[in-house]
Amino acid sequence: xxxxxxxxxxxxxxxxxxxxxxxxxxxxxxxxxxxxxxxxxxxxxxxxxxxxxxxxxxxxxxxxxxxxxxxxxxxxxxxxxxxxxxxxxxxxxxxxxxxxxxxxxxxxxxxxxxx
Amino acid sequence: xxxxxxxxxxxxxxxxxxxxxxxxxxxxxxxxxxxxxxxxxxxxxxxxxxxxxxxxxxxxxxxxxxxxxxxxxxxxxxxxxxxxxxxxxxxxxxxxxxxxxxxxxxxxxxxxxxxxx
Numbered sequence: 352x353x354x355x356x357x358x359x360x361x362x363x364x365x366x367x368x369x370x371x372x373x374x375x376x377x378x379x380x381x382x383x384x385x386x387x388x389x390x391x392x393x394x395x396x397x398x399x400x401x402x403x404x405x406x407x408x409x410x411x412x413x414x415x416x417x418x419x420x421x422x423x424x425x426x427x428x429x430x431x432x433x434x435x436x437x438x439x440x441x442x443x444x445x446x447x448x449x450x451x452x453x454x455x456x457x458x459x460x461x462x463x464x465x466x
Numbered sequence: 467x468x469x470x471x472x473x474x475x476x477x478x479x480x481x482x483x484x485x486x487x488x489x490x491x492x493x494x495x496x497x498x499x500x501x502x503x504x505x506x507x508x509x510x511x512x513x514x515x516x517x518x519x520x521x522x523x524x525x526x527x528x529x530x531x532x533x534x535x536x537x538x539x540x541x542x543x544x545x546x547x548x549x550x551x552x553x554x555x556x557x558x559x560x561x562x563x564x565x566x567x568x569x570x571x572x573x574x575x576x577x578x579x580x581x582x583x
Binding site for chain 2: 384386388393394395396397398401440442444446453454456457458459461
């Protein structure tokens with residue numbers, strides 16, 4: 352079974368609008384971390400935001416927020432006030448404490464911001 | 467600027483060549499990773515070093531040989547590669563995870579784009 356599922360291969364958003372990128376995960380561990388990364392066409396993977404399994408509040412980092420619904424095992428990324436520079440691939444990832452250094456990545460969502 | 471440095475940024479090699487990719491970090495991280503990434507696909511884990519010891523090898527062919535000379539450096543030695551090995555090779559590091567840690571994001575380098583002719 353897939354550990355991380357991203358069901359939106361491609362998304363479009365108008366500049367200055369908000370967009371939600373979906374991510375669901377599968378784990379039986381109680382302790383895990385969820386991450387979102389951005390990868391522009393240049394190739395570098397840029398860390399955006401982190402949510403721990405025990406965090407009760409949704410994580411926020413500037414224009415990025417993570418809509419964490421633990422019971423539904425979802426960790427959607429919300430980007431507010433989209434900018435042209437937000438056009439990139441976005442990957443959701445999970446790290447389970449019991450597997451130590453193993454990160455699981457989703458298949459990614461390609462976001463295009465339209466002027 | 468990324469705190470994980472990878473060299474070279476681009477590499478073209480023939481199938482009989484021997485080359486190496488290099489990665490360096492000075493954040494004191496104790497876990498270092500090699501990932502392979504094809505276009506429009508997620509990164510695929512190849513190797514993980516934890517405290518300078520190989521802890522994960524994802525059944526990678528022996529034509530890829532990792533080396534961790536010290537806690538700051540990670541190499542990937544390449545020999546007799548195939549054209550299908552052409553990809554972006556990403557190095558990453560993290561603080562390392564024990565059983566009781568659930569944080570520690572991966573810090574990635576900019577990648578080495580490899581073309582095998």
